[in-house]
Amino acid sequence: MESEPTYRRLSSQDLTVVLTVSFTSLLGLCFLFSVPLGATLIVAAMLATILITYGFSSQKTASEIGPEVSSLEAEQHYFEAQANLADNITDAVAIIDQRERVVYANPAAQKLLEITSLGRPLSTYVREHSVKAVIQDALQGKKTDAITYHVETPTESYIRVMASPFTPAIFDPPRPMALLFFYDVTEYNLVDSQRADFLANASHELKTPIASLLGYIETLQGHAKDDPEAREKFLGIMQSQAERMQRLINDLLSLRQIEQVEHIAPSEIADLHLAAKAAIEAEEIYADKRKINIKFETKKKSLVIGHQDELIQLVLNLLDNALKISADETQITISIEFTDRWTPGQAFTANSFTQNASTRRIVPVSTPDKPHYILKIRDQGPGFSREHIPRLGERFYRIAGDLSSKDKGTGLGLAIVKHIIRRHRGGLLIQSAKGEGTEFTVILPASES
Amino acid sequence: MQKLVDHIVSGYDDDLNQLTNSLSELGGLVETMTSDSVRSIKKRDSDLAQKVIEMDKRANSLQEQIDDDALRLMALRHPMATDLRRTIGAIRCANDLERVGDLAEGIARRAVSINQEDKIDLAKGVGRIGKLVKTQLSGALDALLREDADKALQVWIADEDVDEMYNAIFRELLTYMMGDPRTITACASFLFVAKNLERIGDHATNICESVYFTVHGKQLVNDATLQGQG
Structure with a gap:
């Protein structure tokens, strides 16, 4: 040629x-x-x-x-x-x-x-x-x-x-x-700013329990020294404060772990159904004690693109929240559905709420029109009032309620959920009304196979 | 993957590409202006605010350029169907983006005066709505440049959240002002900033409507209400 x-x-x-x-x-x-x-x-x-x-x-x-x-x-x-x-x-x-x-x-x-x-x-x-x-x-x-x-x-x-x-x-x-x-090159650039954030958050949030611990120690060294009744009481409080610190540190660490890999979507396959079951088993004892009935009837395998441990943590955090705000002898319903094609308009359509419910897409679905699994957790708790909804999922945002300090969370649970979902390129919706309860909806991309 | 095919006259393609390039540049510019104006409040950085005010001139001239280019394209090439809608869409979106630039400039001007006040910690709420609005704007621009109607619909629907957050901030600032009248000056400024951000969110939804029209040839508002999503 x-x-x-x-x-x-x-x-x-x-x-x-x-x-x-x-x-x-x-x-x-x-x-x-x-x-x-x-x-x-x-x-x-x-x-x-x-x-x-x-x-x-x-x-x-x-x-x-x-x-x-x-x-x-x-x-x-x-x-x-x-x-x-x-x-x-x-x-x-x-x-x-x-x-x-x-x-x-x-x-x-x-x-x-x-x-x-x-x-x-x-x-x-x-x-x-x-x-x-x-x-x-x-x-x-x-x-x-x-x-x-x-x-x-x-x-x-x-x-x-x-x-x-x-x-x-x-x-x-x-x-x-x-x-x-x-x-x-996200890893190399984000690490520094995240470390700064982490330190700031950690030191600020640990300050309160440490101050209270120190206060009790001082009292125990001082005039409560020979009062066995007060000593027992103070030691109990000190224990719960220390436990709180431990929870806080654990949450901060897992939040940071998720944040570091957030820009890399998981590639493995996980079973959402199994994750939900594991989370329910972990909370069963606590729920039984308070006579809260957790209803979960789905029996099918629900394969999504995700990380199994992170999914368990996700359901666990949401369930934990629901349990905390629910009154005794109520019911929490968990369901998993499949949709061939998730469209943004599908959100908040099938629901059990009256007109005055507030809604929010905490994380909007980034890949609509693909098959997704939808996990819903619905409680019969008091519901969030309107002004709190836009701030849910923010770090350390706690809604001061009548929770005893033992039940009080770290304010990081939903933030962790949010980051896990972002990493999975999924979606998180909330619908809530005062007096009617709250429903969280998690939407995760289904695995192709 | 989808592939595009040339028009027979390559100059036509160049003109259409030029529109996309200018829109992308204008979009990138007002995106930066929006996030920088919010940052200038959060970090109390008046120099940064000054830079944002300067940038608005470039935004205005880019909008004029897009208008001229689109007009010339229509006069010389007589675009049809999608090309016609794309050209009209470019004019409409350039107009919205220019307004976003003005609003960001407004925020920057407020920032300069807010930064002269004593430090009060009200910037957090503004930072929050700023972040959300920036996401909305970026989403709208992504939809515009990629001509992705689904993405446009998604951003359009999520505007609800911006409104809700604006109302929450409004109530919060009102409480502060009632509690301590000395904060009224600063709070009033913050109210304007929040309002401007909310307006930027509205312009983002306008862009989404234009994108939807470009792709489907139908108005999104009518379509969405028909599907019960409005």
Whole structure:
């Protein structure tokens, strides 16, 4: 074939150029990062660059992509045929053409940037101003440093983007494009601010029980020294304060644990039904003591995409809340339903409340129109009054009621639930009315199998 | 994955892409303005507030540019069907986004005066509604740029929560003012800030309505009430 020699020359040249460029850029990156992260990034980027370059310079010749096809279509054809290798790279890789349109995105990039269709400009998915500057430089053949940008939805994350100029060998005249690498660097950036938050929360919340403990110790050392009756009473109070501190620390730790992995959705399969059963078993003794009947009739396996232990904690926290606010000899109903297609309008439709119930989507469902499992926990407690509803799920937000201090929670239970659900990319709804009780609805993406 | 196909005249595609690019830039800008204006109150940072006030000029000029581009596109290319709705939608959304910019600027101006007052801890509620509104705005922009009608509907419905939160803040501030008249100046400012944020949420729902119209060619309000979701 006539075009063959020209094509070979072009492709090897291209390979050298891309490799040289990426090596220099990676050296730069190495200085920016401390060694472990730097090393990972370099290895990943090198592999990606080599794979892509080899992948794209495989068998096809320029004449096969005829000039009769319109340009965007030709580009998409080309990348579709050549990109098998890049598809298997776990880092997010995308290629944009001269007009900043995304002509290729590997599955990791599709997931990270939520790219739904090829051929749209990159600005559809990334609104960050600084990214625009970087890709424009790359399209003009200039090499720039990687930059990090910050997104807040759906979960707070930091993404580092690196752009290299890239001219596929196949097109004549050449079409300069840009090869983009995206790295999720949330862990490295969020850890610091979270640690600060954690310390602030922990020290503030532990102050009260410690002050009270110290007070009792002082009294016991002083005038209550020889009064056995008072001593017993004070020791009891001290014990409950210490237990409270322990609960608080446990909750803070699990909250922090969830927060650290929140930007990574779970990939394993868990059984929501089993999780609910485990939670009920854990609370059974306490419920029996107060003659509260927990009704749970669903018997089917409910497989969702999730983490089993986190799901147990989720149901346990919600059930624990419901038990705490319920009066003795009432009933709590738990149900699990399946829906083929969750739509936002489905919320709050089938319910047992009167007109004056308040509703709120504490976490809205981020992937509607997919099959979901719906878990509902309905109690016959006093219900929340309107002004509390918008603040539920906030850290340390407690509704001062007539709960005895023993039953008082840490104010973190719902916050933990909220973070678990966010991590699972699910939804959390609440509906409540004074005098009618409260219903929490958890919506979790069903597993495909 | 869905793939787009070119129009026969590539200049037409360029024009449509240019609209998306400008909308994305304007959207990103007013997003930053909204979150920065709230942050300038929370962190008592008047310099940041000043920067937000400066940014509004850029937002205004971007809106004019989008208007001009859309008008030229209509005059020269005679867009049909989805393209026509997309162009009209761009004009409508640019208008909403520009208003969001103005409202954020208003918040920043309030921030400058609030920061001169003695420190009172009222910023928490404003921070809360600010975060929610920012999520709504980002959601609306995502829906707009991706032309995702489902996402638009979802954001549109969730506006209820913004209203509810605004009412809660309103009552809270009222209680403070009744309790201690010295806080009235600051509380009144906070009321305006909360109101502006609530208005930004309304503009986000307007954008969602435009997106729904672009995609389906039907008005969301009519559709949603028919389905009993209104």
